[in-house]
Amino acid sequence: MDLISDRGRRVQVEELNTTKLLAHAAKQSRDNKFDEVLIVDVDAHHYENENFGEILPFMENEVMKQLVMAARSKGGRGSVLPSTPGFQDMGGRVTRYPLRASEKTNPDRLRDAQLGERWMDAMGVDYSCLFPTGMLNVGLHPQKEMEFELCWAYNRWVTEVALPQTNGRMFTQLCLPFSDPEGSLRCVETFGHRPGVGGWMVTTVRPKMPVYDNAYMKVYRAIEERGQTLAFHSGPSWGDHTFQSCNRFISAHALGFSWYNILHCTNWVVNGMNERFPKLPVIWIEAGLAWIPFVMQRIDHEFMLRPSECPLLKRKPSEYMREMYYSSQPMEIQDMDALECTFRMIDAENTLLYASDYPHWDFDLPSTIWDLPFLTDRARHNILGGTAHKLFKLPPRNEAQKQNLIKYGNYIGN
Amino acid sequence: MSSPKARAPKQTAKSATPKSAAKTAAKAPAKKTAVKKAAAKKVAAKKVAAKRRSNEPVALSGEDKVHFVKAIWEGVSKGGKDSGKASAKSAKTAKAKAPQVEILRRIPAAAPQNKKQNALSQKGLAFAAELEAAFAKGELEALSPEATQALMGAICKIYGANQESGNKYPILSGRMAVTGTDVMITCGGLLKAADLQVFELGMWQSWTGI
Amino acid sequence: MAEQFVGKASEFKDGDRQIVRIGEQEIGIFKHEGEFYAYSNFCLHQGGPACEGLTIARVEERLRDDKTSMGLHFTNDMNFVCPWHGYEYDMKTGEHVSNRKIKLRKYNIVQKGNDVYVIA
Incomplete structure (x- = not known):
């Protein structure tokens, strides 16, 4: 296939085949015997807009449904989800973006499931948590009714159509329509018990998001009671006024992903949410790791000076942060001493969860964790899957994985 | 789609001569x-x-x-x-x-774009090929000074106008097409002919970004 | 190190590439502006197929003497880009364009008549 390069020059590359593209990842997996290690990817993606034809009919409200169905029809001039400018594909340099449509799959089975198996098998991943892509912007939609409708339809499609076709290899943390606390609770109560639902995801790209608002307490309680997770998934929003001085996508992207988690994590901790819901596992997703020591130090510092503003806290904010979970990607492997310090500060052995973020442009392979020189074997196994096994109750896929889970004290049964 | 050549996986390159094969083993x-x-x-x-x-x-x-x-x-x-x-x-x-x-695989350069050349361009390409052939034979006088001046003037006008109108393309097809010395002499000649100084060129490039 | 025959020079047009495996090594062989270049096909970042992605001209930001920017422009120098994450390497040296210390292993190419060999 030809791709357009500089000045309109055409460059030929092979059509996309995920297995072939990731052949070197498969080699790493074989060399490291990843089949003996339970590997759980807590953040992988699909492009749900490619399935909108199936998803949107699940919307409940007929008027809302009419709006989006007409917008998508031939000649329709509307758009379903808010979008933000950006160049994730780096001008075509990350070829799996422009070539995505060229990959062949079997028409009899959900394409996303087949593509998912290809990358999971290549990387040595046993299970992955399927997150959407465009829906990460749903919090920017000005209509909270539409946000609810889209989340509702997506959650129905994921649990009724998608997951049953993944041979149990994919699970989900479903989308909470966070602008609508009542709607969020309804989602938890309706879909919480369905197979493959490990928890709930709040997309943090929002103009205003008071995670501490009283309206959400019943939602958190409902999730905690079900023994499920609450994940905050970050993203970039170049259009946000905070990032409008960024004249390059790299700046808006590098800061944006960390920024939204910095903001909401700070509010979460300062308002004593960990004291209120001590058994609710909270995961901060796709913001990298470098921001965590920064926030820990900043809030600890001010907490000592202004304790009266956060009287619910019985310990230093960083101690609560050390008890929450973090997804590993995109891991900043730049200064090994700094990374080692970060791992120590977040108690990575017990709180860090491997994530690939595949197929997005800055994905991480399991070897990014496996090859770190300062980790113990226990930490390696815990981060790649042991901790996620306990959180999401995912069974080992072979005896060697089970023995490793037992060896490192993670096994909770099949 | 890839060409059949690109999709030929797992071919084994055969050694060119028995001699090179022996060298490989050694x-x-x-x-x-x-x-x-x-x-x-x-x-x-x-x-x-x-x-x-x-x-x-x-x-x-x-x-x-x-x-x-x-x-x-x-x-x-x-x-x-x-x-x-x-x-x-x-x-x-x-x-x-x-x-x-x-x-493992062969990845050819992009499939050639069989861009249709109009009659004048076809003539231009053929004429350039003739000139290159004559030059290769050492015929320095293949083109008279008058003919060279006329051609250079016409090319300057048409190239300059295309660039200014936004239809940008490199003036040479590739770096190997001419030597650095050729470029220096020609640029110098053009500046002199138009009574321009090098600093004026630099200033103009800074202002316009062209 | 030995000379390994990888193909006929006449089979390579400018811009063509070939990926070969020799023992444990995977090597990308490029023909660019009439010259052959050969590099390890394992990206120095996470091990992606460094030689199999897009080739694209290097980008530079041009500054005027007063340090004001004239914006981003393509140059005539060529890079090749790892398709996994976008690591960009200099076609002529195999160095990462923003950190020249990060350098793909370069293999020498020997041409004997119409036969092309890589020293590996």
């Missing part, structure tokens, strides 16, 4: 230097492995870390110059038998 086992170089990294790896077994945090020396970072830079390439394990492995393989060259 030179293959030499890998000792790489193995030696990797010794330091092995020490670091052993330390890590020992600590891993005991489940204690690993205290690495500064040197160990340098080797690790080098290994990261080398990637998982088994051919990396500091990749001790890999080098040792390949050395063993090489002793057993000469490595085979397996062609």
Whole structure:
């Protein structure tokens, strides 16, 4: 296939085949015997807009449904989800973006499931948590009714159509329509018990998001009671006024992903949410790791000076942060001493969860964790899957994985 | 779609001559230097492995870390110059038998765009080819000064107008087309003919960005 | 190190590439502006197929003497880009364009008549 390069020059590359593209990842997996290690990817993606034809009919409200169905029809001039400018594909340099449509799959089975198996098998991943892509912007939609409708339809499609076709290899943390606390609770109560639902995801790209608002307490309680997770998934929003001085996508992207988690994590901790819901596992997703020591130090510092503003806290904010979970990607492997310090500060052995973020442009392979020189074997196994096994109750896929889970004290049964 | 050539996987390149095949076999086992170089990294790896077994945090020396970072830079390439394990492995393989060259894939440049040339362009291409052929034979007077001036003037006008109107393309098809000296002499001649100084060119380029 | 025959020079047009495996090594062979270049096909970042992605001209930001920017422009120098994450390497040296210390292993190419060999 030809791709357009500089000045309109055409460059030929092979059509996309995920297995072939990731052949070197498969080699790493074989060399490291990843089949003996339970590997759980807590953040992988699909492009749900490619399935909108199936998803949107699940919307409940007929008027809302009419709006989006007409917008998508031939000649329709509307758009379903808010979008933000950006160049994730780096001008075509990350070829799996422009070539995505060229990959062949079997028409009899959900394409996303087949593509998912290809990358999971290549990387040595046993299970992955399927997150959407465009829906990460749903919090920017000005209509909270539409946000609810889209989340509702997506959650129905994921649990009724998608997951049953993944041979149990994919699970989900479903989308909470966070602008609508009542709607969020309804989602938890309706879909919480369905197979493959490990928890709930709040997309943090929002103009205003008071995670501490009283309206959400019943939602958190409902999730905690079900023994499920609450994940905050970050993203970039170049259009946000905070990032409008960024004249390059790299700046808006590098800061944006960390920024939204910095903001909401700070509010979460300062308002004593960990004291209120001590058994609710909270995961901060796709913001990298470098921001965590920064926030820990900043809030600890001010907490000592202004304790009266956060009287619910019985310990230093960083101690609560050390008890929450973090997804590993995109891991900043730049200064090994700094990374080692970060791992120590977040108690990575017990709180860090491997994530690939595949197929997005800055994905991480399991070897990014496996090859770190300062980790113990226990930490390696815990981060790649042991901790996620306990959180999401995912069974080992072979005896060697089970023995490793037992060896490192993670096994909770099949 | 890839061309059939691009999709031909796992071909084996056949040795061109029996002589080169013999040479391949003779030179293959030499890998000792790489193995030696990797010794330091092995020490670091052993330390890590020992600590891993005991489940204690690993205290690495500064040197160990340098080797690790080098290994990261080398990637998982088994051919990396500091990749001790890999080098040792390949050395063993090489002793057993000469490595085979397996062609994994061929990726051709883009399929040629059969862009239709209009009649004048076709004439231009043919004329340029004739001139190149005459020049190759050493015929420096193949084109009279008057003809050269007329052509150069016309090309200057049409190229300049295209650039200004936004239809940008490089003035030469590739870097190999002419020598640096040719470019210097021609640019100098053009500036002189138009009574322009080099600093004026620099200033104009700064202002316009063209 | 030995000379390994990888193909006929006449089979390579400018811009063509070939990926070969020799023992444990994977090598990308490029023909660019009439010259052959050969590099390890394992990206120095996470091990992606460094030689199999897009080739694209290097980008530079041009400054005027007063340090004001004239914006981003393509130059005539060529890079090749690892398709996994976008690591960009200099076609002529195999160095990462923003950190020249990060350098893909370069293999020498020998041409004998119409036969092309890589020293590996």
